[in-house]
Amino acid sequence: MCDTTVLRIVEKHKSDGDGIISILEDIQSKYSYLPESALKTVAEQTGKSLVDIYGVATFYRFFSLKPKGKHLINCCLGTACHVRGGQTIADEFEKKLKIKPGDTTIDKEFTFETVNCLGACALGPVTVVDGHYFSKVKTTIVKQILDEAKKGLDSIKVEGDKRIFPVEVSCTKCNHTLMDNEVIIDDFPSIRLTIAFKDKHGSLRLSGMYGSYNIVSEYEIPEEAIANFFCPHCNAEMKSPTICPECGEYMIPLMLKGGGIVQVCPRRGCKGHLLDLF
Amino acid sequence: MINITINGAVLSVEKGTTILEAAQFLGFPIPTLCHMAGLTPYGACRLCVVEIGEGSRAKLVSSCTYPCEEGMKIRTSTARVVKARKMVIELLLASCPQSKTIQDLASTYDVRQQRFKQEWETCIMCGRCVRMCHEQMTGNALGYHGRGETRTIGTPFNIKSEECRLCGGCIYVCPACQLRCTYTDKEQAICNGCVNLSLPCVEKDKFKEMMCYMDPCVACEISGTHYSNL
Numbered sequence: 037m038c039d040t041t042v043l044r045i046v047e048k049h050k051s052d053g054d055g056i057i058s059i060l061e062d063i064q065s066k067y068s069y070l071p072e073s074a075l076k077t078v079a080e081q082t083g084k085s086l087v088d089i090y091g092v093a094t095f096y097r098f099f100s101l102k103p104k105g106k107h108l109i110n111c112c113l114g115t116a117c118h119v120r121g122g123q124t125i126a127d128e129f130e131k132k133l134k135i136k137p138g139d140t141t142i143d144k145e146f147t148f149e150t151v152n153c154l155g156a157c158a159l160g161p162v163t164v165v166d167g168h169y170f171s172k173v174k175t176t177i178v179k180q181i182l183d184e185a186k187k188g189l190d191s192i193k194v195e196g197d198k199r200i201f202p203v204e205v206s207c208t209k210c211n212h213t214l215m216d217n218e219v220i221i222d223d224f225p226s227i228r229l230t231i232a233f234k235d236k237h238g239s240l241r242l243s244g245m246y247g248s249y250n251i252v253s254e255y256e257i258p259e260e261a262i263a264n265f266f267c268p269h270c271n272a273e274m275k276s277p278t279i280c281p282e283c284g285e286y287m288i289p290l291m292l293k294g295g296g297i298v299q300v301c302p303r304r305g306c307k308g309h310l311l312d313l314f
Numbered sequence: 315m316i317n318i319t320i321n322g323a324v325l326s327v328e329k330g331t332t333i334l335e336a337a338q339f340l341g342f343p344i345p346t347l348c349h350m351a352g353l354t355p356y357g358a359c360r361l362c363v364v365e366i367g368e369g370s371r372a373k374l375v376s377s378c379t380y381p382c383e384e385g386m387k388i389r390t391s392t393a394r395v396v397k398a399r400k401m402v403i404e405l406l407l408a409s410c411p412q413s414k415t416i417q418d419l420a421s422t423y424d425v426r427q428q429r430f431k432q433e434w435e436t437c438i439m440c441g442r443c444v445r446m447c448h449e450q451m452t453g454n455a456l457g458y459h460g461r462g463e464t465r466t467i468g469t470p471f472n473i474k475s476e477e478c479r480l481c482g483g484c485i486y487v488c489p490a491c492q493l494r495c496t497y498t499d500k501e502q503a504i505c506n507g508c509v510n511l512s513l514p515c516v517e518k519d520k521f522k523e524m525m526c527y528m529d530p531c532v533a534c535e536i537s538g539t540h541y542s543n544l
Contacts, residue, residue, distance in 0.1 A: 072471060
């Protein structure tokens with residue numbers, strides 16, 4: 037368990053008066069549940085007693101003290117969904133996954149939960165899988181939903197999503213293009229950079245799609261690790277004076293072809309980025 | 315000073331005095347369960363209800379948490395109050411029938427039947443142990459878990475808390491569970507649980523002040539560290 041992650045989350049919330057709920061929310065979104073050691077760290081850092089933290093963690097249904105599966109399925113059993121057959125949908129999920137509500141499948145793939153209302157009553161019966169809403173669910177498409185979830189609902193769908201677009205970037209120092217036509221990520225040429233972390237040295241390719249966080253790397257970079265990035269052509273270190281709005285690390289600047297600078301965070305797993313168009 | 319009337323008797327009390335304290339000063343009996351001198355009022359058991367206000371504005375309030383107000387007219391045993399109290403006792407009997415304290419209350423208030431679904435709980439959620447641990451023993455070992463129907467009292471993760479010094483204060487103040495062992499004879503001891511406990515007084519160095527409510531303590535007497543053996 038990475039203690040520094042929890043410490044950083046607590047530090048982040050120091051300014052807004054030690055909001056326990058927001059701290060626990062952040063920890064849960066990081067680990068998908070609240071580990072025992074994390075609660076102890078929070079208690080120590082905020083100066084509150086462990087019983088109080090534990091009390092808050094058990095009071096709200098949103099918080100889980102048990103590890104959750106890779107995909108979270110929430111089946112609505114509110115009044116409106118119930119009269120439209122929400123219970124039969126929940127039963128179908130139970131049958132297909134062979135678990136009771138609140139449990140996780142043995143392969144740690146799915147966690148199935150029921151909720152009392154999602155506030156989308158007109159669309160009922162509603163099922164939410166990994167934050168994606170499925171409306172007017174029928175028992176016949178339950179299997180389809182599970183298959184889709186297994187494939188990953190978060191995979192990039194380029195068509196139709198205006199927020200995701202391909203970019204072409206170059207080095208801010210030598211202005212040499214960084215695009216690499218040999219390695220394709222998300223169906224577009226990738227961005228090649230040289231990285232160094234600890235005693236390792238190699239090349240890393242970022243997705244050329246703005247909005248996608250997919251990378252291809254020679255080495256496995258551990259979560260939270262910060263690597264130094266260099267231009268593969270002029271070998272200058274890429275570091276801008278701007279700090280990441282998410283984690284406070286110095287960012288990597290990349291010159292955009294159409295004019296502008298896109299900055300990304302060097303921390304593995306951090307999704308902080310800035311876009312400045314001229 | 316604030317002037318109030320309790321059952322017709324006039325009394326002037328200091329600002330901040332609760333109705334319960336004023337009534338007890340005059341000697342009017344008000345039954346309580348969650349209230350305990352030295353702990354902050356909690357108002358959980360609702361046994362201490364009294365009637366205040368007049369006419370159609372009369373209402374029931376919990377006397378342990380309600381501070382006296384100028385000109386307040388308090389009635390501690392009207393038909394409405396007694397009816398409410400009897401209902402509370404009946405509900406307590408439904409959840410926790412094995413408690414000696416609650417049985418005694420039922421017999422005092424002549425509650426002869428219990429019309430609800432019978433449960434066999436060992437806790438009435440009065441929160442005395444939580445407040446005792448936090449306020450008097452500066453322990454912070456006990457707290458509430460969950461909410462609603464599934465709310466329970468316990469230590470974090472339901473394992474022995476690092477902050478628990480085994481003082482036994484929580485058992486001492488509990489009005490419901492009566493888990494405290496009062497016999498040192500092995501045959502008569504109810505649970506023998508205390509034999510398995512590590513001696514609280516041995517951990518004296520670990521905590522700033524060692525306060526103990528485990529008297530008589532089997533572990534203490536068997537090991538010969540009890541003051542009666544010294």
